[in-house]
Amino acid sequence: MKTQVAIIGAGPSGLLLGQLLHNAGISNVILERQTPDYVLGRIRAGVLEQGMVELLRKAGVHQRMDREGLVHTGVELAVRGRRVHIDLHGLTGGKTVMIYGQTEVTRDLMQAREAAGALTVYGAANVEPQGMKSDAPWLTYEKDGELQRLDCDYIAGCDGFHGIARQAIPAEVLQTFERVYPFGWLGILADTPPVNEELVYASHERGFALCSMRSATRTRYYVQVDADEKVENWSDQRFWDELKSRLPADLAERMVTGPSIEKSIAPLRSFVVEPMQYGRMFLVGDAAHIVPPTGAKGLNLAASDVSTLFDILLKVYREGRTDLLEQYSPICLRRVWKAERFSWWMTSMLHRFPDADPFSQRIQQTELDYFVDSQAGRQTIAENYVGLPYEKVQ
Numbered sequence: 567m568k569t570q571v572a573i574i575g576a577g578p579s580g581l582l583l584g585q586l587l588h589n590a591g592i593s594n595v596i597l598e599r600q601t602p603d604y605v606l607g608r609i610r611a612g613v614l615e616q617g618m619v620e621l622l623r624k625a626g627v628h629q630r631m632d633r634e635g636l637v638h639t640g641v642e643l644a645v646r647g648r649r650v651h652i653d654l655h656g657l658t659g660g661k662t663v664m665i666y667g668q669t670e671v672t673r674d675l676m677q678a679r680e681a682a683g684a685l686t687v688y689g690a691a692n693v694e695p696q697g698m699k700s701d702a703p704w705l706t707y708e709k710d711g712e713l714q715r716l717d718c719d720y721i722a723g724c725d726g727f728h729g730i731a732r733q734a735i736p737a738e739v740l741q742t743f744e745r746v747y748p749f750g751w752l753g754i755l756a757d758t759p760p761v762n763e764e765l766v767y768a769s770h771e772r773g774f775a776l777c778s779m780r781s782a783t784r785t786r787y788y789v790q791v792d793a794d795e796k797v798e799n800w801s802d803q804r805f806w807d808e809l810k811s812r813l814p815a816d817l818a819e820r821m822v823t824g825p826s827i828e829k830s831i832a833p834l835r836s837f838v839v840e841p842m843q844y845g846r847m848f849l850v851g852d853a854a855h856i857v858p859p860t861g862a863k864g865l866n867l868a869a870s871d872v873s874t875l876f877d878i879l880l881k882v883y884r885e886g887r888t889d890l891l892e893q894y895s896p897i898c899l900r901r902v903w904k905a906e907r908f909s910w911w912m913t914s915m916l917h918r919f920p921d922a923d924p925f926s927q928r929i930q931q932t933e934l935d936y937f938v939d940s941q942a943g944r945q946t947i948a949e950n951y952v953g954l955p956y957e958k959v960q
């Protein structure tokens with residue numbers, strides 16, 4: 567089999583890149599290890615920056631998002647019981663975010679790909695990128711026990727943090743940067759009305775908590791837990807009690823509780839690999855970088871990588887601009903590092919660190935007080951939260 571762009575991974579990165587390329591008449595095939603149901607079964611992020619919303623519109627997969635997504639013009643921080651409103655719209659010259667789950671984005675992209683008749687090979691085992699440094703790279707994989715080969719011009723490694731693409735690059739070529747945090751997030755999904763119209767990020771001496779949502783009838787709430795905590799130790803009742811204990815009294819009082827539909831613990835990690843290119847293979851999204859979820863940046867960074875790679879490939883195929891291929895990694899990394907910094911900073915400012923000495927605790931409290939009490943501080947949070955601009959490819 568032969569295609570122009572071979573994509574590894576049918577998560578949001580791979581599907582969005584595939585859709586943009588397909589619409590532009592550039593052929594592509596996606597190889598995905600799992601089944602569609604497995605991919606859709608993962609509960610992930612839910613806040614889309616305006617840049618990502620516009621990219622989904624450009625890809626033509628916006629109809630349901632525009633109908634069902636919730637536009638949020640602000641976000642709240644709860645600081646030791648005090649509620650502070652961050653006016654995203656007012657502080658950024660009119661920008662907003664869209665609340666629409668990653669699962670729904672993925673579902674819409676899968677349907678659009680099916681309707682377009684573009685090929686996704688699900689259940690592709692032992693995918694291996696080959697010849698990345700040559701002019702004619704290819705992938706080998708196994709499907710139903712048979713070895714297959716996919717020839718291509720370029721490979722997009724959209725296969726997430728545990729994928730093969732990054733691992734297929736010789737270790738001496740890559741530099742990795744990493745931080746693991748001494749806590750995780752215990753999250754639940756429940757069919758209950760959101761406690762507040764806007765998301766609430768709460769800093770509390772018992773630990774961080776976040777009140778998010780998927781719709782007017784479905785909530786996604788999180789509490790900070792120890793890194794080695796087990797989900798079996800958390801009954802629904804214990805979760806609700808702990809969440810309420812970390813929120814301002816008025817929010818805790820009006821919290822509607824209910825049975826959880828999903829409950830899981832996610833570790834928090836910052837990770838970046840440089841460069842994001844090896845010959846004719848490009849790393850996209852979680853394959854190249856991970857952020858802790860506190861800034862809601864993971865999915866949005868995947869989208870900006872996709873946008874950059876798509877713009878470059880379009881110019882390569884339409885105008886012969888192969889000189890731009892070397893620009894992919896530097897353009898992406900400039901934005902990636904800014905989002906890494908924001909995610910690390912929000913995480914550092916809002917969580918309880920088990921080993922923090924009294925001086926560090928006071929500095930942490932003061933930093934948060936300073937930022938929420940100052941217009942400049944709130945503006946800094948807002949500017950980053952709605953998403954920094956995409957760099958133009960030229």
Ligand code: APR
Nearest residue numbers: 575577578579598599610725726729730851852864865868
């Ligand atoms: N071969 C084929 N497919 C693979 C392989 C492999 N060796 N390894 C992983 N995959 C698939 C996974 O099954 C998954 O469907 O690649 C896909 C990667 O998807 P994600 O992990 O969702 O990564 P990405 O598409 O970059 O999405 C952006 O940002 O912060 C996060 O929550 C956010 O998951 C989202 C991500």
Ligand code: PHB
Nearest residue numbers: 611612778859860861862
């Ligand atoms: C979510 O809704 O899952 C969510 C929202 C905001 C975050 C992280 C996760 O910062």
